[in-house]
Amino acid sequence: xxxxxxxFVTSFIDIYESTFEDxxxxxxxxxxxxxxxxxxxxxxxxxxxxxxxxxxFAKPYENIKIMKTICMDDTFVAKSCLGVEYELPDYRNLPKxxxxxxxxxxxxxxxxxxxxxxxxxxxxxxxxxxxxxxxVFHKKAETLHYLxxxxxxxLTTPCLVIPGCWDKLGVGEMGQIVNSVYWRFxxxxxxxxxxxxxNMHQYYLDEYPTxxxxxxxxxxxxxxxxxxxxxxxxxxxxxxxxxxxxxLHIPTNICSVSxxxxxxxxxxxxxxFDTYQPSSSSYVYYNGKHYLNTRYVNYWYLESGHCSIQxxxxxxxxxxxxxxxxTETLIPLNYKEMEESSVGFVSKxxxxxxxxxIRLYVLNDQLKFIATNINYSPTxxxxxxxxxxxxxxxxxxxxxxxxxxxxxxCEKNWIPIVRQSVETGTEEExxxxxxxxxxxxxxxxxxxxxxxxxxxxxxxxxxxxxxGSTTFLDRGDCYVGVVHFSENTLPRQYYHMMVSLxxxxxxxxxxxxxxxxxxxxxxxxxxxxxxxxxxVFWISKKDRDPVMVxxxxxxxxxxxxx
Numbered sequence: 191x192x193x194x195x196x197x198f199v200t201s202f203i204d205i206y207e208s209t210f211e212d213x214x215x216x217x218x219x220x221x222x223x224x225x226x227x228x229x230x231x232x233x234x235x236x237x238x239x240x241x242x243x244x245x246x247f248a249k250p251y252e253n254i255k256i257m258k259t260i261c262m263d264d265t266f267v268a269k270s271c272l273g274v275e276y277e278l279p280d281y282r283n284l285p286k287x288x289x290x291x292x293x294x295x296x297x298x299x300x301x302x303x304x305x306x307x308x309x310x311x312x313x314x315x316x317x318x319x320x321x322x323x324x325x326v327f328h329k330k331a332e333t334l335h336y337l338x339x340x341x342x343x344x345l346t347t348p349c350l351v352i353p354g355c356w357d358k359l360g361v362g363e364m365g366q367i368v369n370s371v372y373w374r375f376x377x378x379x380x381x382x383x384x385x386x387x388x389n390m391h392q393y394y395l396d397e398y399p400t401x402x403x404x405x406x407x408x409x410x411x412x413x414x415x416x417x418x419x420x421x422x423x424x425x426x427x428x429x430x431x432x433x434x435x436x437x438l439h440i441p442t443n444i445c446s447v448s449x450x451x452x453x454x455x456x457x458x459x460x461x462x463f464d465t466y467q468p469s470s471s472s473y474v475y476y477n478g479k480h481y482l483n484t485r486y487v488n489y490w491y492l493e494s495g496h497c498s499i500q501x502x503x504x505x506x507x508x509x510x511x512x513x514x515x516x517t518e519t520l521i522p523l524n525y526k527e528m529e530e531s532s533v534g535f536v537s538k539x540x541x542x543x544x545x546x547x548i549r550l551y552v553l554n555d556q557l558k559f560i561a562t563n564i565n566y567s568p569t570x571x572x573x574x575x576x577x578x579x580x581x582x583x584x585x586x587x588x589x590x591x592x593x594x595x596x597x598x599x600c601e602k603n604w605i606p607i608v609r610q611s612v613e614t615g616t617e618e619e620x621x622x623x624x625x626x627x628x629x630x631x632x633x634x635x636x637x638x639x640x641x642x643x644x645x646x647x648x649x650x651x652x653x654x655x656x657x658g659s660t661t662f663l664d665r666g667d668c669y670v671g672v673v674h675f676s677e678n679t680l681p682r683q684y685y686h687m688m689v690s691l692x693x694x695x696x697x698x699x700x701x702x703x704x705x706x707x708x709x710x711x712x713x714x715x716x717x718x719x720x721x722x723x724x725x726v727f728w729i730s731k732k733d734r735d736p737v738m739v740x741x742x743x744x745x746x747x748x749x750x751x752x
Contacts, residue, residue: 195311196230196231197313198225199232200234202234203240204237206285229341235260236256236259238261262294267398282371287410306387315381315382316384326433327434335651336651340440343445345445347385349382351440353428353438357374367414379438380426401417442652450707454741458738461511466507470716474552474661481513481550482522483548487734495681509527512581514581530545532586533586538566540564542565546563547562549660553608556578573591592638594640604640607630607661607696609693625656626655629644631643658673659716663718665690669692672689673689684713685704698752703749721740724740724741725740726740
């Protein structure tokens with residue numbers, strides 16, 4: 191993965207003769223300091239009489255590049271208005287929405303285009319960000335952390351992504367944009383690759399002079415963007431937002447790195463059963479051998495994202511297959527179906543049967559498993575089952591139904607993590623219960639309830655929706671594993687990150703860029719290993735088509751700090 195290092199472009203051009211709304215020059219610079227202190231790469235445009243003020247302010251910040259000074263009357267938009275007897279909208283903020291302000295906000299693409307031409311940081315992507323934007327943030331520390339991370343993320347090309355509040359304007363609907371602000375776009379932020387932003391500016395060069403001469407209205411930039419979208423072929427990617435923290439939260443698919451071209455893929459010759467498909471697989475290395483548990487499911491995801499269940503009563507049934515893998519190739523040497531009756535519990539009638547999403551791990555020389563289940567659960571909801579896993583006899587033993595820390599209706603994705611005890615020299619079993627805040631617990635041997643031992647506050651972006659994926663491996667100086675989160679689209683979209691944890695406290699240390707393996711959609715990964723300079727993953731696509739993939743470790747760097 192290579193970082194695009196987005197360049198953020200903004201301006202400070204003082205156009206008012208008096209202060210209003212208590213937004214003094216000092217106030218505006220105090221908000222800009224929030225941006226400067228994140229370390230993001232900033233290009234700033236300024237008018238001549240504010241230049242010295244900006245120079246003094248920027249002295250401590252190597253991430254600020256002061257670009258050319260410019261007077262408002264010298265901008266393309268201002269020149270396009272010369273000789274036009276235009277009017278301002280009827281409904282506007284009278285102290286603020288003066289002609290020079292309207293010209294200034296319509297000059298954003300001009301400043302962006304100039305920054306692209308000079309490109310002081312050799313960036314591939316550029317963003318407009320309002321000089322004082324941090325005043326709209328309600329969770330400023332979290333949002334500035336997100337901005338810092340976003341600045342280093344890998345964005346797709348081409349892309350032009352703009353947040354907004356309202357529906358797209360209809361063709362020819364001038365009434366909604368000539369007399370009041372139309373919040374199809376928020377205005378304070380946009381991001382795209384250089385060519386897409388230059389294309390947006392070209393639309394200004396081509397269309398704005400005709401617009402102002404024809405309609406004789408000097409309107410907000412967001413109104414003109416809405417007009418462009420409705421009446422030309424300009425088609426940015428729009429996402430729902432508002433004038434608050436979410437204005438910066440671009441769609442995940444824009445910043446998710448595809449690993450597909452770097453993957454070395456191996457498919458297995460799985461045995462097939464009527465109405466069942468092999469799905470996700472969990473890997474473990476135990477007593478000098480490599481083992482895999484593969485889940486089989488009796489449903490099928492349609493292209494629409496809906497689920498087709500292959501059962502006359504719509505029961506979803508999970509079966510599990512255990513395999514020993516060849517030491518060199520990691521290809522299964524055999525396939526044996528696990529005998530589920532060996533769990534030792536009485537099944538009840540419900541719509542979900544079997545041990546789902548098994549994770550394998552080793553504790554004190556014993557091969558263990560943990561799984562999600564509902565048909566053995568003493569409640570009407572999912573509960574976790576753990577026990578011993580025996581690949582040689584394809585059976586389970588000493589199984590327990592685990593009790594969550596508190597009342598809940600759905601339990602899944604408890605991720606086992608094994609730590610060496612300093613006091614006893616034996617291994618201790620922990621489970622990552624959730625990620626926001628992060629909670630790690632141990633099972634009380636008497637009550638079988640998970641008791642939380644460690645809690646860590648996480649402010650890193652996206653971790654409020656992170657769930658567990660793989661078990662965590664002991665790398666010597668830290669633990670490392672894969673987590674995922676999803677977006678509720680149809681079909682759902684799953685994204686992944688690698689995370690490292692402290693060996694003693696499980697405190698999160700670093701995380702990788704967001705990535706997907708083969709496609710953006712329903713994609714799971716519960717199997718993970720490290721071999722030499724490679725990562726090995728066992729992944730599935732749409733809960734079927736399992737494949738083992740290998741990739742060089744350099745393609746998934748742990749480059750972000752918590």
